[in-house]
Amino acid sequence: MGLLDRLSGLLGLRKKEVHVLCLGLDNSGKTTIINKLKPSNAQSQDIVPTIGFSIEKFKSSSLSFTVFDMSGQGRYRNLWEHYYKEGQAIIFVIDSSDKLRMVVAKEELDTLLNHPDIKHRRIPILFFANKMDLRDAVTSVKVSQLLCLENIKDKPWHICASDAIKGEGLQEGVDWLQDQIQGAKT
Amino acid sequence: MAAKSSSDFDSGRAESNEANSKWLDAHYDPMANIHTFSSCLALADLHGDGEYKLVVGDLGPGGQNPYLKVLKGATVLTESPLPSLPAAAATFLMEQHEPRTPALALASGPCVYVYKNLRPYFKFNLPQLPPNPLEQDLWDQAKEDRIDPLTLKEMLESIREKAEIPLSVQSLRFLQLELSEMESFVNQNKSKTIKRQTVITTMTTLKKNLADEDAISCLVLGTENKGLLIIDPEAFTILAEMDIPSVPVFLEASGQFDVEFQLAAACRNGTIYILKRDSKHPKYSIELSAQPVGLVQVHKILVIGSTQDSLHGFTHKGKKLWTVQMPAAILTMNLLEHRSRSLQAVMVGLANTEVRIYRDKVLLNVIRTPDTVTSLCFGRYGREDNTLIMTTRGGGLIIKILKRTAVFVEGTGEVGSPPAQAMKLNVPRKTRLYVDQTLREREAGTGMHQIFQTDLYLLHLRAARAYVQALESSLSPMSVTAREPLKLHAVVQGLGPTFKLTLHLQNTSTARPVLGLLVCFLYDEALYALPRAFFKVPLLVPGLNYPLETFVQSLSSKGTSDIIRVLVLREGQGVPQLSAHISMPVSEGLMAA
Ligand SMILES: Nc1nc2c(ncn2[C@@H]2O[C@H](COP(=O)(O)OP(=O)(O)OP(=O)(O)O)[C@@H](O)[C@H]2O)c(=O)[nH]1
Ligand SMILES: [Mg+2]
Numbered sequence: 001m002g003l004l005d006r007l008s009g010l011l012g013l014r015k016k017e018v019h020v021l022c023l024g025l026d027n028s029g030k031t032t033i034i035n036k037l038k039p040s041n042a043q044s045q046d047i048v049p050t051i052g053f054s055i056e057k058f059k060s061s062s063l064s065f066t067v068f069d070m071s072g073q074g075r076y077r078n079l080w081e082h083y084y085k086e087g088q089a090i091i092f093v094i095d096s097s098d099k100l101r102m103v104v105a106k107e108e109l110d111t112l113l114n115h116p117d118i119k120h121r122r123i124p125i126l127f128f129a130n131k132m133d134l135r136d137a138v139t140s141v142k143v144s145q146l147l148c149l150e151n152i153k154d155k156p157w158h159i160c161a162s163d164a165i166k167g168e169g170l171q172e173g174v175d176w177l178q179d180q181i182q183g184a185k186t
Numbered sequence: 187m188a189a190k191s192s193s194d195f196d197s198g199r200a201e202s203n204e205a206n207s208k209w210l211d212a213h214y215d216p217m218a219n220i221h222t223f224s225s226c227l228a229l230a231d232l233h234g235d236g237e238y239k240l241v242v243g244d245l246g247p248g249g250q251n252p253y254l255k256v257l258k259g260a261t262v263l264t265e266s267p268l269p270s271l272p273a274a275a276a277t278f279l280m281e282q283h284e285p286r287t288p289a290l291a292l293a294s295g296p297c298v299y300v301y302k303n304l305r306p307y308f309k310f311n312l313p314q315l316p317p318n319p320l321e322q323d324l325w326d327q328a329k330e331d332r333i334d335p336l337t338l339k340e341m342l343e344s345i346r347e348k349a350e351i352p353l354s355v356q357s358l359r360f361l362q363l364e365l366s367e368m369e370s371f372v373n374q375n376k377s378k379t380i381k382r383q384t385v386i387t388t389m390t391t392l393k394k395n396l397a398d399e400d401a402i403s404c405l406v407l408g409t410e411n412k413g414l415l416i417i418d419p420e421a422f423t424i425l426a427e428m429d430i431p432s433v434p435v436f437l438e439a440s441g442q443f444d445v446e447f448q449l450a451a452a453c454r455n456g457t458i459y460i461l462k463r464d465s466k467h468p469k470y471s472i473e474l475s476a477q478p479v480g481l482v483q484v485h486k487i488l489v490i491g492s493t494q495d496s497l498h499g500f501t502h503k504g505k506k507l508w509t510v511q512m513p514a515a516i517l518t519m520n521l522l523e524h525r526s527r528s529l530q531a532v533m534v535g536l537a538n539t540e541v542r543i544y545r546d547k548v549l550l551n552v553i554r555t556p557d558t559v560t561s562l563c564f565g566r567y568g569r570e571d572n573t574l575i576m577t578t579r580g581g582g583l584i585i586k587i588l589k590r591t592a593v594f595v596e597g598t599g600e601v602g603s604p605p606a607q608a609m610k611l612n613v614p615r616k617t618r619l620y621v622d623q624t625l626r627e628r629e630a631g632t633g634m635h636q637i638f639q640t641d642l643y644l645l646h647l648r649a650a651r652a653y654v655q656a657l658e659s660s661l662s663p664m665s666v667t668a669r670e671p672l673k674l675h676a677v678v679q680g681l682g683p684t685f686k687l688t689l690h691l692q693n694t695s696t697a698r699p700v701l702g703l704l705v706c707f708l709y710d711e712a713l714y715a716l717p718r719a720f721f722k723v724p725l726l727v728p729g730l731n732y733p734l735e736t737f738v739q740s741l742s743s744k745g746t747s748d749i750i751r752v753l754v755l756r757e758g759q760g761v762p763q764l765s766a767h768i769s770m771p772v773s774e775g776l777m778a779a
Binding site: 025027098151 | 570
């Protein structure tokens, strides 16, 4: 970082950039969440299943996020690990109404947490228990129980119930993430 | 015994233990109240929303309360009662145009109920069969009250026992009635025309004219009337009808109806019949020594489970490829198709609460379940590609998901051929000479064979001639003349220059003694000296062995050796009875000196 950059960063003229990985099973609502976090004029209307991954940007009050929106389909999940090194934070999205695949989400999460590029880092993880609006959705407490989140001891984590279509619960999550990232730097 | 212990060992390795299981336990509900067989399970994206549902033709507890159930995830989405027990469920695309949501077919009794978007769409009835004329006649008489119910019953019973054409449902029901109920039953039913209809025993699907994954498919039905029917998916007309010698219970179809197809029907008589397009009757048949309990087509192989607790692999031409013995009775079977790894395997539910997965005869995986599994199927369910669904005898539902990273490693559960068999041998390249020779053999095969045969005959002839000559000139140490059966056997002992020569002479006749024999030695007098070159043999008692000893002095100083001939003669006869050639050893004593 050049002196000018740092100066403008300190003065708050330019927001600090962070790389975030958005992970989770297919159809959990990752793209929908990120789309909702973008300014309303930049939001796209129809959301299709992501192929491979796509890079999206959005800003919070003090940070500029570059998000790797990974595809959650089984055949693309092996791409995730190639981006672990660059990621400074993780957003992990869960479809709270897909009880059957909760085990699959847990399996992928455990694989993620045990990956050498993640295992020994204090990387913050934000969980969205998404699709809260659906009738057969389970609560975020239940989701954190099913995923055994209490076992994550060496990383800051937080779970938010969300409804990505209405945009509920998203801001709370992003605020937490921003605090974590800034807290870690100072 | 050895085989058993090795298979135990292998199954131990293929078994999924908690820690490194290939499966994630997605759901287990021991009280799901689902009682069914593999043939009544089907998976499909029935609503076209990317969420695959499970269709269950549920027989109900004790086969009392049949229901059609559709499950989404772990919950029952819809259920509707069925008029009779389901025989099979299948999902298929019935038309080209969009949206291409698959229809659901449920075979039950003489009908196939077809649902689209889970709404009843069409009911296909099996065609009526001609009733037994005798039976028809009886009911006609009953109609005119010329016959009383009791006689009717007796007559119908005699038809049931003897006739080729089975009775109609109406008559069968009548035969079950108590005396008191008969009268009213006859009055109620006598004016109805009797109908005879068969029932569906099994059902599968067959692609119509394209091999694509999402091509439209015909329904293939097997009936209690020993028939196979192929039904058009749009018009629901019968496209083809075939007869087989027994009642089909399991069906597998491959190919496309309009191009070339093949049906394999496992029947109650323990035979699997294979039919092709354009054949009204079976083209091949496979006879099992027991009843079939399951039939699954894996790639080009028909895998058949039998009541003898074994799994057999057959080609489509009926050639047996392999057999594997199961540790317990087979209850159900189905195909496991893992598309992304292009693996096809057979899942077998066993009575010992195990589900085993075999690729050919290689055991890939063992899953232990809390209850015996009566039905299973594998495929895309919900949004997960590799889901295994099992229902248990107690009505439970087990859903497992294959881990994304799981691989069925060949050899971890090996019971098949030893690894050495798969090792590549370093076979030398074919030389020019070899190729020429092979070509010549191919062209002149007949000639070569004839020459070989001629030579062989000549050899036989020459051997026979030599034998005859030997017999005629008594050159052999065995005399076969019936009168004087004798055996001669000579032993040379010693290092030289003096050898001891022992002749063992034996009379091999049963009772008659032999008298008046002479022994004569013929030898080169320059080389050997014998004290007695000619002597008389004492009387030979039958069976006893007479050792006749004599010394042989080797005279040669150059270490040469020669043959000494022994002749056994009979007094007054010119031709010897027996003869023997004794190859004398080189005199070692002399050489040392
Ligand atoms: N009811 C409801 N539907 C949602 C919610 N979030 C997303 N969806 C729907 O879920 C579906 C999948 O959303 P996506 O954002 O494409 O999911 P994804 O995680 O990006 O999926 P992949 O790109 O395939 O990994 C879409 O039809 C969304 O409309 C939610 O909170 N509530
Ligand atoms: Mg996406």
